Amino acid sequence: MIGKVKLFKKLESVLAKSKADQTEIVFIGTQSGLTRFANSYIHQNVHENNNRIFIRSVIGNKVGVATANSLVTSELLKTLDASFEIAKQQPENLNFAGLAKPAKYKVMNTFDDDTASYSPKARATKVKSIISLSDEKNFTVAGAFSTSSGEIAVLNSNDLRAYQPFTGTSTNMVVMSDTSSGYASDTSRKVTDLDFETLAKIAVDKCYRSQNPISVEPGDYEVILEPSAIAEAMEWLNYVSFGSKGFLQNMSLLSGKIGKKITSDIISIYDNALDEKANAFPFDFEGTPKKRVNIIDKGVAKSCVYDLNAALKGKTKSTGHAITPDMSAMGASGFNLFMKQGTAKRANMIQNVKRGILVTRFHYINGLIDPRNAVLTGMTRDGTFLIENGEIKSGIKNMRFTDSMTRAFGTTKAISKERERKDSWWSAVGCLTVPAVHLGSFRFSGKTEF
Amino acid sequence: MKNKLKEIILYLKQKQVDYADARYVNCETEAITVANSSVDAFVRNSNVGVGIRVLFKGAWGFASTADLTTGSLKKTANLALQIARASATTIKSPAKLAEQKVYVDYYKTKIKKDPFQISTDDKIDLLIRACDVLRQDKKIKHTEASMGFFKTNKLFVSSDGAEIEQDIYESGAGCNAVAFDGKEAQKRSYPNSLGRVMATRGYEFIEEMNILDNVERVREEAIELLSAEDCPDTHTDIIIGAPQLALQIHESCGHPIELDRVLGTEISLAGGSFMTVENLNKLKYGSEIVNINTDATIPGALGTYGYDDEGVKAQRKPIIKNGIHVGYLTSRETAPVVNKKSNGTMRADGWNRLPIIRMATVNLEPGDWEFDDLIADTKDGIYFDLNKSWSIDDKRLNFQFAVEAAWEIKNGKKGKMYKNALYTGITPEFWNSCDAICNKNHWQVWGIPNCGKGEPMQTARVGHGCAPSRFRNVKVGVSK
Numbered sequence: 010m011i012g013k014v015k016l017f018k019k020l021e022s023v024l025a026k027s028k029a030d031q032t033e034i035v036f037i038g039t040q041s042g043l044t045r046f047a048n049s050y051i052h053q054n055v056h057e058n059n060n061r062i063f064i065r066s067v068i069g070n071k072v073g074v075a076t077a078n079s080l081v082t083s084e085l086l087k088t089l090d091a092s093f094e095i096a097k098q099q100p101e102n103l104n105f106a107g108l109a110k111p112a113k114y115k116v117m118n119t120f121d122d123d124t125a126s127y128s129p130k131a132r133a134t135k136v137k138s139i140i141s142l143s144d145e146k147n148f149t150v151a152g153a154f155s156t157s158s159g160e161i162a163v164l165n166s167n168d169l170r171a172y173q174p175f176t177g178t179s180t181n182m183v184v185m186s187d188t189s190s191g192y193a194s195d196t197s198r199k200v201t202d203l204d205f206e207t208l209a210k211i212a213v214d215k216c217y218r219s220q221n222p223i224s225v226e227p228g229d230y231e232v233i234l235e236p237s238a239i240a241e242a243m244e245w246l247n248y249v250s251f252g253s254k255g256f257l258q259n260m261s262l263l264s265g266k267i268g269k270k271i272t273s274d275i276i277s278i279y280d281n282a283l284d285e286k287a288n289a290f291p292f293d294f295e296g297t298p299k300k301r302v303n304i305i306d307k308g309v310a311k312s313c314v315y316d317l318n319a320a321l322k323g324k325t326k327s328t329g330h331a332i333t334p335d336m337s338a339m340g341a342s343g344f345n346l347f348m349k350q351g352t353a354k355r356a357n358m359i360q361n362v363k364r365g366i367l368v369t370r371f372h373y374i375n376g377l378i379d380p381r382n383a384v385l386t387g388m389t390r391d392g393t394f395l396i397e398n399g400e401i402k403s404g405i406k407n408m409r410f411t412d413s414m415t416r417a418f419g420t421t422k423a424i425s426k427e428r429e430r431k432d433s434w435w436s437a438v439g440c441l442t443v444p445a446v447h448l449g450s451f452r453f454s455g456k457t458e459f
Numbered sequence: 460m461k462n463k464l465k466e467i468i469l470y471l472k473q474k475q476v477d478y479a480d481a482r483y484v485n486c487e488t489e490a491i492t493v494a495n496s497s498v499d500a501f502v503r504n505s506n507v508g509v510g511i512r513v514l515f516k517g518a519w520g521f522a523s524t525a526d527l528t529t530g531s532l533k534k535t536a537n538l539a540l541q542i543a544r545a546s547a548t549t550i551k552s553p554a555k556l557a558e559q560k561v562y563v564d565y566y567k568t569k570i571k572k573d574p575f576q577i578s579t580d581d582k583i584d585l586l587i588r589a590c591d592v593l594r595q596d597k598k599i600k601h602t603e604a605s606m607g608f609f610k611t612n613k614l615f616v617s618s619d620g621a622e623i624e625q626d627i628y629e630s631g632a633g634c635n636a637v638a639f640d641g642k643e644a645q646k647r648s649y650p651n652s653l654g655r656v657m658a659t660r661g662y663e664f665i666e667e668m669n670i671l672d673n674v675e676r677v678r679e680e681a682i683e684l685l686s687a688e689d690c691p692d693t694h695t696d697i698i699i700g701a702p703q704l705a706l707q708i709h710e711s712c713g714h715p716i717e718l719d720r721v722l723g724t725e726i727s728l729a730g731g732s733f734m735t736v737e738n739l740n741k742l743k744y745g746s747e748i749v750n751i752n753t754d755a756t757i758p759g760a761l762g763t764y765g766y767d768d769e770g771v772k773a774q775r776k777p778i779i780k781n782g783i784h785v786g787y788l789t790s791r792e793t794a795p796v797v798n799k800k801s802n803g804t805m806r807a808d809g810w811n812r813l814p815i816i817r818m819a820t821v822n823l824e825p826g827d828w829e830f831d832d833l834i835a836d837t838k839d840g841i842y843f844d845l846n847k848s849w850s851i852d853d854k855r856l857n858f859q860f861a862v863e864a865a866w867e868i869k870n871g872k873k874g875k876m877y878k879n880a881l882y883t884g885i886t887p888e889f890w891n892s893c894d895a896i897c898n899k900n901h902w903q904v905w906g907i908p909n910c911g912k913g914e915p916m917q918t919a920r921v922g923h924g925c926a927p928s929r930f931r932n933v934k935v936g937v938s939k
Contacts, residue, residue, distance in 0.1 A: 045914055047724040051546040056522040056538055057811045074502040078525045095501050098579040102497055129545035137549055151727040153914045183727045258601040259639045338492040338500035377848040378861045379879060381644055386859050388852040409857055455883055457857035
């Protein structure tokens with residue numbers, strides 16, 4: 010960790026040397042450790058100490074971006090020059106909205122000392138506790154446990170200054186027998202929030218109960234989609250539909266449907282980086298304060314998320330969802346997605362299923378088939394069960410689903426009161442917070458052999 | 460830098476490590492995206508650092524840093540050792556590395572035109588001209604054209620005595636158009652979908668793509684898709700075009716032959732493999748005409764290099780021979796499980812990532828057919844072109860691919876276009892139904908620049924050589 014004062018001093022000295030009309034520097038520094046285990050031992054155990062510096066120079070409407078990972082002043086100045094030279098060589102970009110203006114940010118605590126100082130030895134100790142619980146049933150276990158700390162800063166020539174330190178931690182585990190597997194995961198800003206014993210017991214229990222799975226035929230089933238499955242589906246919906254690019258290209262499930270009912274009225278999906286129960290963060294990578302965005306509210310399509318350039322195209326305001334400047338061509342993205350909780354007690358949800366399937370988790374979802382109709386395909390894995398007369402009857406072999414999620418969400422019967430945090434690729438600045446969902450209809454299009 | 464790395468390795472040897480290696484990687488990239496004839500993004504990136512891998516008492520540790528001072532490198536080496544000690548608390552049997560010839564060498568990608576020396580104006584001009592043609596119809600609502608270039612300098616030093624430097628160049632480009640009629644959106648791309656086609660070549664690769672000769676067709680096909688019929692839901696014979704077949708090979712052969720996956724070390728994220736060690740040399744993976752190899756030595760192919768990130772020389776080896784599974788992609792640690800030496804496929808996504816087994820190029824060898832003869836020989840079928848979506852289960856058995864466009868084949872002739880087409884199957888059943896592969900005139904390596912694997916996530920640039928091929932009685936349908 011460099012710290013706010015020292016970091017700004019360094020970056021402001023670079024900013025002061027810019028010859029461009031407008032200049033922006035985004036800094037992401039991380040120290041991260043990840044312990045990976047499989048076959049019930051640690052096989053990969055890594056640490057990374059890295060910085061990423063993105064410099065955006067603007068000459069009129071011409072924009073150039075150069076990035077580096079060295080904090081040596083001469084390298085930073087080289088990067089500044091490179092961004093200026095790139096901007097000079099550009100044609101005018103009429104879609105450029107300008108850099109963000111100074112703003113006030115919500116004060117929040119996103120840093121935890123215990124997580125930042127967590128050692129490889131301490132991670133190994135937690136992994137050993139997971140292995141022990143798996144060993145008790147003669148199962149094997151694979152998974153990962155990461156801890157990280159870092160700091161993100163955005164500063165620009167409009168005198169915008171944004172800084173936030175952060176920590177993060179995640180774990181996931183797959184417990185396996187010869188014929189079955191079970192999964193559990195969690196993420197937080199604080200390592201003490203992760204309850205390894207409970208997670209391992211869940212994964213062991215799912216593995217135990219799904220042994221010797223039977224095969225069921227593809228078709229239309231009632232389903233309970235557990236939080237991991239909902240999170241994986243939402244990740245893809247976010248990628249193809251909740252961001253500005255898909256929406257503005259008419260390729261989003263929201264395109265042409267704003268104000269229209271697209272799912273059951275008990276489905277609400279929103280992005281809220283200011284909710285500190287999840288991995289909150291106060292600003293985006295342009296320095297715009299985060300705003301809550303209702304994406305689907307009581308079944309009605311409301312809005313995608315925006316960055317500054319997309320907001321210009323969409324004739325609206327940025328919602329604080331810019332990604333890093335090197336990936337800006339992808340448009341804005343949700344980072345802190347929530348599905349609103351319901352009223353059902355999760356433990357009781359299967360009682361209302363006469364014949365259906367409980368899905369712990371999906372694998373290899375793809376949402377590019379037909380994004381406007383929110384069609385996803387993917388496989389179940391690590392704990393798929395047949396429910397009959399309100400009880401788990403047995404584990405079943407994994408199934409492929411291919412379905413429109415807006416159609417399926419239109420059949421929602423219940424949503425759990427309890428929600429879980431789920432990790433994603435953007436974990437430094439957010440995560441997913443999701444309940445279990447009972448759908449009246451979900452289409453399985455195929456099956457596999459295990 | 461080489462001396463600094465050698466000092467670190469010497470220091471670790473004094474700490475009694477079983478093995479250590481240090482990799483310096485300096486990767487420069489350039490990416491240009493033009494959207495609707497305006498430059499959407501122009502980014503140059505520099506990413507430099509050192510990764511140190513330590514095997515101590517049979518357990519692994521890895522640490523990496525962007526701070527290249529001697530003090531930082533020593534601290535990083537100590538951290539790698541500390542991490543290995545932590546790993547050692549759980550190991551069941553110590554990791555051992557297969558013996559390997561030690562190389563002191565230099566490798567460089569052969570290119571004709573350094574893409575970083577081509578003028579920015581020329582690059583932007585080509586992309587804007589492509590978008591301009593793609594937009595010449597009101598039904599086209601969005602166009603995109605992009606280029607990307609990588610220049611990677613790698614230095615590898617190991618406690619075995621290896622000292623290898625490599626300079627690898629990678630170049631690619633692509634474009635697409637989205638047609639929209641108020642109700643439906645359809646996309647067509649060139650030369651492949653889902654981004655750029657890449658190769659270990661220079662700017663000459665971009666010039667040889669003939670992008671401007673193809674954009675008019677791409678535009679018209681995107682518009683035609685809006686009024687095309689949905690693909691029928693049936694079982695039929697299918698011919699898969701080479702770019703889509705490349706992804707089919709990638710997902711249903713490339714990944715399940717990674718021996719780390721097979722041995723369970725990727726199971727929590729990417730999954731395992733149905734191609735188990737017990738069935739090596741027994742599994743009838745495909746029909747007798749199916750021959751697949753791994754090859755990191757094809758000049759110009761994405762996935763070609765001099766040495767992997769364990770210092771093992773690039774190789775070509777058989778994977779599927781006359782339909783039988785005979786080989787894996789291996790590392791120094793995993794190869795002894797199948798009584799082999801490493802075939803050199805350990806690669807890391809930069810200095811800050813641990814090397815893991817990655818595809819180089821995994822290729823379906825050419826058959827005998829001319830493409831026109833194959834169409835003429837097909838009474839009822841569908842031709843599938845350019846991937847739209849991909850999904851496969853965690854043992855790589857049940858797959859489903861959708862494509863941008865498909866065409867009916869009726870009585871040996873290509874007929875009407877279908878939209879929203881997909882096909883699905885079980886891997887060995889599918890490859891055993893392969894009864895025709897086009898010849899070398901239609902064979903090309905298709906670079907795939909975004910293969911994801913590992914935790915933390917790593918992206919690899921890999922390739923697949925193949926030619927259009929026919930598969931009998933495959934389940935096809937519409938993706939709605």
